Amino acid sequence: MGFIGWIILGLVVGVIVKAIMPGRVGGGWVTSLVLGVVGAIVGGWIGDLLFNKGDMRFFSIGSWLLAIVGGLVVAGVYGAITGRNKSSA
Template identity: 45%
Template sequence: MGILGWIILGLIAGALAKLIMPGKQGGGIIVTMVLGIVGAMLGGWLGNFLPFLTAGVGGVTLGSIFTAVIGALIVLWIYGMITKKSAR
């Protein structure tokens, strides 16, 4: 899948990850979209190494959306931990 596909998938994954993990991560919709794109790329990268995620890196399928959402959740969680510490 090309970079444009991962960007579009990342936007979808960011929105789904935010629905799954609501909270006060801050940043608004723009940060959520960027985190979703980074998470989709992370999920795609992880999909190359983890055999149960390899179905998710070939194109826009349910597997790729699942993989991208997993990556976006990881990135959103890390971002939430970083912003929580800096808010103190």
Template identity: 40%
Template sequence: MGILSWILFGLVAGAIAKFIMPGKDPGGIILTIVIGVVGGLLGGWLGSTFAGSGGVTGFNLMSFVWAVIGSLILLVLYRLIFNRARV
């Protein structure tokens, strides 16, 4: 799966991650989209590196799950870092 596909996949995955983990995020919608795209790339890398099935290929359910997982990881990390810097 090419990098452009993961970026587009990440947009959707970021929206799903935001739906799964609601709350006020600092930075607004643009930063949430960026987190989704980077999370999709992270999910693609994690899936390709650690998936027992030989990696993530194409648009399928497992690819989408990995993209959402990557987005959730980044969203959690971003909230942890921002909340510590704010206190």
């Protein structure tokens, strides 16, 4: 799957991350979508390094899991850096 495929997958992952971590991602839907795209690309890159699976397909469960985990990690790091917590809501 190419770079564009990971971006499209990342947009979907952004919605999933917003649903899983609603209090951790500030900035609304645009931020969630951007974090999802970055997370999917990071997840795909790490998966390629760890599993040497450069030929992952869009509809592969492995691609989706890597993208979701990458999105959650990126959203968690973003939340830690920006200091977003539930007490400020």
